[in-house]
Amino acid sequence: MARKADKPAQEAQLSQAVWDVLAGQGLDRLTIRAVAAAAGCTTGLVMHRFPHRRALLLHARGLLHERTRARVDALEADAATPRDSLRAVLRQALALNEEKVGETFVWLGFLAAAVGDEEMNALHRAKNQAWRERVSRLVAAVAPDWTAERVATVAFGLIATADGAATLASADPVAYPPATQSAMLDTTLTALGLS
Amino acid sequence: MARKADKPAQEAQLSQAVWDVLAGQGLDRLTIRAVAAAAGCTTGLVMHRFPHRRALLLHARGLLHERTRARVDALEADAATPRDSLRAVLRQALALNEEKVGETFVWLGFLAAAVGDEEMNALHRAKNQAWRERVSRLVAAVAPDWTAERVATVAFGLIATADGAATLASADPVAYPPATQSAMLDTTLTALGLS
DNA sequence: CTCGATTGGTAACAGATGTTACGGTAACAG
């Protein structure tokens, strides 16, 4: 072998650069050169780590999924009751702070990029299915006597509410501040008998 | 004057072309030439109608808003009771048919394009505020004894749910078919005491 | 120490993109 190069670390750093550009400048400015500049390297390194642009995006997309999964796992493990767990997991999907606003922008950018890109779309569907199963499991734990159909319907509603609220809040933080998002989530959970 | 040219009609046709490209090929394929091809004209006409690309996108974005506003107005006028009105208006925000799936893709594309584009973002905020006021008004009509704060919170929740469901369903129509979306909305409305 | 392999930067290339300049053409005014 030759030089010591921590490939996974570099790939993670490049993925981070993809996030930064995506959250800060939008999808159309997401170019190889912009990513390289954000990562503090040249386009050469980028193209040595990833065969082409799509591979870079797909890796960054997977890493985003992995990061949120780890965070949600920790939240779920730390919660005392199923109710707390469900609420905490849904709260982390909201755009309650600057970091989450950026993350929602990134999520939105990837979703928009998935239009007309089957592989990206498949990645989204897989991640979303895991997310749906998790919320369904938590709902079932809080309401053990519900039918599977009602659990699925309510889980869908909660996911739509949380993702939709994060999207709205990211695009208009003034109209939907953290306290408003939080109150809305609690109101929804209470109405559904889950709080 | 010279040749007869129905400018508004052409602008609308070009906006429709923007719409088609955005829904069918995604945001990164939304180029002047692609729009011209979809509209069946040349890039010359496009650049004669609009000073630059951004103006074209902004106009198309406004037209999308206008179209949905007209549709929602009609639904609200046709409804017999406030409850029916609220339900009908929220249902049209879902992705219940192929056309609405495409429209959601377009909405998503514009939202992603608004990242890092202040003018586009301002347009989104204005449209969203009108949407929020409308839903708030309908909720208040169904539940006249609620406080203004509860009305606002519930309206936010309903908008987030509908928009989120439309987004999820557009990206994964198999997992979230029309019947599932519809059932979810009714479940949410019932839980909130609005059906 | 030397050779080879690996790493990563430089620069070039082909293609696409937004935009502009120009020319022909059709309709209306007189």
Add this chain to the structure above:
DNA sequence: CTGTTACCGTAACATCTGTTACCAATCGAG
């Protein structure tokens, strides 16, 4: 009928994009 003016297609331009080819630097193996 004719001149003028709005209309719009053609083609060029400069720029930006993804991608590739090439080369210098660096480190481990023998």
